[in-house]
Amino acid sequence: MPNAKRGRRSGAAAPERTKHVLKIIPLGGLGEIGKNLTAIEYDDDIIVIDCGLKFPEEEMLGIDFVIPDVQYLIEKKHKIRGIFLTHGHEDHIGAIPLVIPRLDVPLYGAPLTLALVEHRMLDTRTPYKPEYNIVLPGQTVRAGCFEVGFIRVAHSIPDSMAIYVRTPLGVVVHSGDFKLDMTPIGGTEGTDLASLAALGKEGVTLLLSDSTNSERPGFTPSEAIVGRTFEDIFRRYKDRRIIIAAFASNLYRASQVFAIAARFNRKVLLLGRSMVSYVELAMKLGYIDAPPELFVTSQEADHMAPNRTVVLTTGSQGEPFSGLVLMSKAEHKQIRLGDRDIVVISATPIPGNEKLVSNTINRLFVCGCDVIYERDLAVHASGHASREEQKILLNLIKPKFFMPVHGEYRHLVRHSQLALEMGIPTRNIFVLQNGDVLELDSGGKAKFAARVESGSVLVDGVMLGEFEGSLLRERKELSESGVLAISLVLNDENRLVAKLQIDSRGSIYGFDSENMRPDVETAVERALEGVRAGAVDRLSLPSEIRKKIREILGRNYRAYPGIIPLISIIGAGDTVQAQEKESVPKAKRTGRPRRARNQKKPAPERNQ
Ligand SMILES: [Zn+2]
Ligand SMILES: [Zn+2]
Incomplete structure (x- = not known):
């Protein structure tokens, strides 16, 4: 069993100021899927990687979402050189509107990621205007004693990046959320294996890697597989209206639907507030290339034969008030479902959402429509690496130390076991929990240091108190x-x-x-x-x-x-x-x- 710090007690009080050690401080994202946030600290400099939210658990009655407790960062905000974002998913950027006004530090991210942050800032109506710095794969940024670089990775949203940090004590690589899709949509959005291998050659001290799918053997299927399934569905159900529910942020999924709809001479009706706003933003920024005449309003769709349209909507997680859920309850203003409809749920339930999704599927069948979901066909591909891909990354990077991130505790442990199989010695593998501190010293050693304050802040419209409140x-x-x-x-x-x-x-x-x-x-x-x-x-x-x-x-x-x-x-x-x-x-x-x-x-x- 690799190094794991058990119990939640703090260690001995740290000296007033520990010089020349590199600290890796996860404040969120470990032991959970969500609210990812990792700080890297060396002397007077701190950088932060990601700043996400988590959706509430069932017992969190009335809570809208959960963000990491950033008290540690607030106390040291004069040291923070920036927040660096791997990609634009909520579990990586969602806490920014509540956190950035309190830290007042610059933001760095790829164009789509920052556009999504800006959209969220406007949504929350905070008067604070962050300093946005666009970065692209291949670029590096100086941040205090650190040099921060970006490498393109494949994931379920465009502009995803791994982040590497050259520190005075060696290179730290954070994989971000990634998979190794060899046939990515658009052809150029795959993981940049050559740059990762080059880092491996340079020598990497520590790798932090995405553990979400560390229980899945083999390789995660390519996003292109989903397109092929969609084509089959469009071909088979020529006489039906097709309704597809997917994550609004999965713009690859949307662009595949648009391309296939155009080929099968169907018009697209977008439904669901977030679906419309993600697609609009992606088209404005050039991430989706679809002619405006492909889209129809619901009034226009009403006057068309049902089998000439495809509806792309939200609700793939059974979220209350989302497009698909309202349709399944016959409460949607524009769409009434019936036996001439085929509904495709193009997603897997996130852990915790299974019941909501199952209820939605049951209601859809009650409406009389056919429902296709992951049990039947490959209508979804995960955005996260499975075990063989995690091995490939470990092999390319060849880190001295390894720290699994982005996963429930069991995912982290399974990932650490995989690193062990790959030949990384037990003493060099660290399974941390939020608030644990991994300390690397100039003698090339790593150990757990005293824990720092961490936890969850519950948000119910406005910010509220602690989780245990x-x-x-x-x-x-x-x-x-x-x-x-x-x-x-x-x-x-x-x-x-x-x-x-x-x-x-x-x-x-x-x-x-x-x-x-x-x-x-x-x-x-x-x-x-x-x-x-x-x-x-x-x-x-x-x-x-x-x-x-x-x-x-x-x-x-x-x-x-x-x-x-x-x-x-x-x-x-x-x-x-x-x-x-x-x-x-x-x-x-x-x-x-x-x-x-x-x-x-x-x-x-x-x-x-
Ligand atoms: Zn992600
Ligand atoms: Zn994520």
Whole structure:
């Protein structure tokens, strides 16, 4: 087993300033697919590679996305010479709008990558304007003590690059997301094996390499295979409308659809906000070459024979509100699916999205259309290298040290085992987790150094707190048991001077709050007795009330709603008329008045 630092404890405190060591600091992307961010630090210089987001896990209720905790970088921002981007996928650029205003450092990336960053910046409406520096494969950039260079790699979005860094302690190569597609779309977008081999000849100290597909044997199929499958589908289903769902960012996929549509004399209807904006941007920048007359609006498509059109849309991951999902629910404004349609899901579910995709496929079949997905035909090709390709990269680069990146922990371990098979000694292989620090010294040795602060920041429209924060716990509790609000009016002697008001949301008591009223009253009275006896001080009264209600409801009903005590205290001169008059609200919001025992059925609400 290669070097792996277990446990999340920090090591011994680092010396105030460690001179002349090279630090590799992953702050995201290890042990997860998403929020890739790696810092490389030497003395007074830091460069950052990628700055991505991650989509939330199912239990992160209401969270839009997750970004890396960059506190470490904020504290050292005067040292940062730039953020260098491997490519324009969300898991590599998505955190920039939230991170770059706090770091205020230049950005470096290929033209499409930076255009996508700019698009995201506009989308989030931040007033901050980053300094964009376009770089191309073959170029190098001086960044403090580092020289940073770029090598073209094949991936599922144009302008993908590996990044190499010449440091005072040797060359570090970061593969970016890559595959070794020998028949790439456009013919010139393949991985530049010669430049990688040249680096290998020069001598590489450390390789960081994409681990996504380290469980897949063999080679990842070429993107061109997908084009051939599409052609077969267009040929076989001449009399049907074809609907293809794909990642909006997979512009190779889109350009293959356009070329084949033109050949089969079909017009293209683009649906889904991100599909339209990616294709527009790619056409503006020259990444897609398709005549404007190939495209039709949905109004134009309505007047055409269905088998003269192909619809390219979003929703290949079953994302709620995406084009395909709305169609499958018969909620799409422009498209109604039926038995004359053939739907192609041109993607594999990202881990975690399987259920969403499966539900979408089920609904599509219910609509009566035929659905083609990866089980049947090669309608998707991954953008990531499989094991044989990972071996080829290791072989070309011949690094002294190896660090797998971009993958769940099992992917990293499988990749490290592969490096071992390739002859890299165990002591030179490092499986890191986010926040671990790999330190290389001038004596040619590498070791784990003290961990740095790392983690996840949850974003819910605006930036929120830490992953472990109470927010998610509260949302989870609310989703399971609802909430009970109790309003108490007390006098100076800690006695109730009005009837308790009880209201609830999402709780079973919403339907029948009167039944448990005696229990709540008992619990509140017990808490007040404690205060009056001096056993509990008044400031602790809310938590005491929560505790007592929880005890009694738990015992009697096995129910644990969130409890919000709202306490008003009135002095001798105040009045409490409002509270006295108002009796208990009877779960009006539910529209279901409480049923008395001898009442046969509730009176219809609108007759009241
Ligand atoms: Zn990618
Ligand atoms: Zn990625």
